[in-house]
Amino acid sequence: MTRLKVAPVAPRVWPGRYARIPGGPAAFHVRLVDGRWWPVVEWVVDDTTAECPMVASDGAAALAAAVNAGKALLGGERGGSFLINERGQILVPASSANDYSVAIVGECSGPLQFENSRVGSGIFDLADDSGLSVGDIWDRPYVGVPHQLSRRGELYFWKEDATGGEKILPLAQDGAQIGALRRLRSYGPVRFVAAYGGFALTKIPVGNGPRQRWEPRYAGRIDFRMWFRKEN
Numbered sequence: 001m002t003r004l005k006v007a008p009v010a011p012r013v014w015p016g017r018y019a020r021i022p023g024g025p026a027a028f029h030v031r032l033v034d035g036r037w038w039p040v041v042e043w044v045v046d047d048t049t050a051e052c053p054m055v056a057s058d059g060a061a062a063l064a065a066a067v068n069a070g071k072a073l074l075g076g077e078r079g080g081s082f083l084i085n086e087r088g089q090i091l092v093p094a095s096s097a098n099d100y101s102v103a104i105v106g107e108c109s110g111p112l113q114f115e116n117s118r119v120g121s122g123i124f125d126l127a128d129d130s131g132l133s134v135g136d137i138w139d140r141p142y143v144g145v146p147h148q149l150s151r152r153g154e155l156y157f158w159k160e161d162a163t164g165g166e167k168i169l170p171l172a173q174d175g176a177q178i179g180a181l182r183r184l185r186s187y188g189p190v191r192f193v194a195a196y197g198g199f200a201l202t203k204i205p206v207g208n209g210p211r212q213r214w215e216p217r218y219a220g221r222i223d224f225r226m227w228f229r230k231e232n
Contacts, residue, residue, distance in 0.1 A: 004059030004113070008066040008106035011073040011092070016231030017157050017168065018091050018102045019146050020083060021193070025049065026143060027081040030067045037064045037078060041126070043118050043141045050118035052141070063108070067092050070103035084108055085145050086194040086222055087230050100161045104232075112196055114141075127197035129218060134180045138201050138216035144193025147200075149181050151189045157228065172226040180220040198222050 020027050025042040031051075033040065038061075039054040054060040068078040070092030082092045088108040094101040116122040124140050132138075147157050155178060157168045177200065181190050184204050192202035200219035205212050 003057040004108060004110045006059045006062040006106055006108055008062060011070045011103045011105045014091055014102040014104040017159060017228060021146050025141060027083055028143060029081050030064045030079050037068060039063050041114055041141045041143060052114040052117045055113040055115060055123055066090060066105040070105040073103050074101050083145055084196040086198050088196060129197060129199045132218040134183055134218060134220045136218045138218050142201060142216045144195035144201060146191055146193050149190040153178055170226060170228045174223050174226040177220060184217050184219060192219055194222060
């Protein structure tokens with residue numbers, strides 16, 4: 001079986017794109033699981049939350065160690081949230097809510113498999129979009145780096161730091177990506193996430209009135225020729 005591969009680097013401050021949707025389920029976490037620091041992801045369905053540990057491998061252990069090294073660089077304790085961006089770069093934010101610092105601690109490749117604690121058996125892979133078409137339900141945790149489509153149809157990333165906010169544009173406006181998002185949300189601004197594995201996810205409203213909920217949907221592959229440059 002192919003396993004996650006992690007290439008750690010000496011942690012350093014990351015000047016590139018980083019943002020996250022507020023809330024625990026919107027990021028990965030390193031937590032104590034059976035007495036060891038281990039990557040987990042939260043899977044929320046309706047009013048229930050399942051904590052799903054990463055499938056055991058050397059890569060998972062290396063990922064937890066790299067994240068903890070990043071937390072130490074930024075003056076924090078072991079454990080806490082992190083993200084893996086669409087290019088596989090492992091990004092670790094400072095633990096303090098008032099500190100915008102982020103560290104890069106390495107890169108990942110390969111599957112991103114977790115134990116399916118929600119149903120009590122099986123595994124799921126957050127890097128696998130095989131067989132999915134635009135508009136299909138994304139039936140796994142919704143994790144990625146948030147980006148924006150403006151009401152006028154412009155793709156951009158909103159970067160915030162201690163000095164304020166800044167709009168950052170990709171190399172080119174990808175008409176196919178814009179079209180995929182508009183198939184799901186026909187008007188207005190749209191927030192979507194760029195997920196590890198190189199694809200986009202967004203949420204659409206389903207149902208009416210008090211029973212309306214936001215359901216994750218697959219929004220297609222990212223075309224890196226028109227996307228943001230890889231930052232180091």
